[in-house]
Amino acid sequence: MSRGFDGFGSAYFDGDRPVGEEVSLHLANHNLQIGLDDGNTLFWPVKDIRLLPDLAGKKGYVLRLATDPLARLYLTDRSLLTFLPTPRGKIPARGRRRLLAWAVAAVVAVALQIAVLVPLLADRLAAFIPPSGERALGAATLDQIRRVLDDTGLDPLSYCENPAGVAALTRMTNALNQGKDRLENLSVHVLDHPMANGFALPGGYVVLFRGLIDQAESPDQIAAVLAHEMGHVWTRDPTRHALRSAGSIGVLGLVFGDFAGGAAVLFLTERLISARYSQQAETDADTLGYTRLGAANVSPAVMGDMFDLLRDTAGDTNQLLAHFLSHPTLSQRIDAARAAVDASRSYTPILDDTSWAALQKICD
Structure with missing residues (x-):
């Protein structure tokens, strides 16, 4: 499958500079091809694209690559969303379980600090005041x-x-x-x-x-x-x-x-x-x-x-x-x-x- 998208008003931010550059967008071979002004093309695997909360306004939306914590792609053509595996930015079941495990671990860690570590340190410190x-x-x-x-x-x-x-x-x-x-x-x-x-x-x-x-x-x-x-x-x-x-x-x-x-x-x-x-x-x-x-x-x-x-x-x-x-x-x-x-x-x-x-x- 090969399909082009309207890149007008879209911008790519590499994470190193605060200024974005206009891009052309094309979907082919399970990759989103991002054409830059300098003639280079970036390839984002569709399976690794995630939708971020709308940080730029109601008319556009922001995508990121799961393997790149900094780069962002701002788009105005919303038809691209229908071709993404997680169009709403949903966390896969495995990710949800991992997130829940981290949340539980954080709560337990805080509880241990307040119930065990803080009293232990307080008792030791009191002797030196x-x-x-x-x-x-x-x-x-x-x-x-x-x-x-x-x-x-x-x-x-x-x-x-x-x-x-x-x-x-x-x-x-x-x-x-x-x-x-x-x-x-x-x-x-x-x-x-x-x-x-x-x-x-x-x-x-x-x-x-x-x-x-x-x-x-x-x-x-x-x-x-x-x-x-x-x-x-x-x-x-x-x-x-x-x-x-x-x-x-x-x-x-x-x-x-x-x-x-x-x-x-x-x-x-x-x-x-x-x-x-x-x-x-x-x-x-x-x-x-x-x-x-x-x-x-x-x-x-x-x-x-x-x-x-x-x-x-x-x-x-x-x-x-x-x-x-x-x-x-x-x-x-x-x-x-x-x-x-x-x-x-x-x-x-x-x-x-x-x-x-x-x-x-x-x-x-």
Whole structure:
């Protein structure tokens, strides 16, 4: 079969120059013959010709050669399409299977990076961060959290700094932060926000929200949350979690494009506020919390009491419960807290009534 086609308005681009040249087209012996201005002829096997999406406008279309990644042929005579084996640029079945296999492999690779490689590297890297660097990371993260949680968009979320309330919080912190597990750079802050939550950040920062203090029935329940978060600080869980979250954002950015703007800040903030640590990390933090409560002569059972209170008043979706809700189950952890009580001891409240009243007004 031999057939000529209208080459008027058609152009060949060799991929080396941005300028195309007009061509003549002829189909013969299963080859598309492309006549160039210099008298040379290119032979494109019909079986290797592929149709590209229309990049040049509705009046024309673009062809490429499967064996040449650069050359392009722009045409206006659409009758040629009827002689091509894949006129719509369809991918052969074998190609579709190969493409699907590559897509699955890519998804698996990303999942392995986020679930295995990033946590492994984060755990290794955390050991090499100096205290000053860890402190700077915590301070920067706390500043970002204050900005993200501000409803006005004008100023960072305020610290609660009523002098009497701060003094009461300091007494509570000092009572819990003693003995061989004392944290040298511990900084405890209360933010003026209705969220009933508390969390730890790298570098010794522990943050409580006003909503947590408003919901607590006793200072011992606040002490229980504070003691648990201090346990996370001692084991450097927040540093590893921050590095894992940042690494995950980096991987997602490579996959989905620029992920370094406001969405990344919101994602990282949410991950740090509602951090869910591993079973072992939660168990260790609970155990260290019991020790700190015991050193302050506070019953470890108050940790279970606080969980019970939040579950009864806000249900299982409470943000603080979501923060603590990990393996082992919440009921198991409540039982463990009550089992840690020393029946031979006589426990006392961590704050007197005057100090507790002052702490409740720390945001006034």
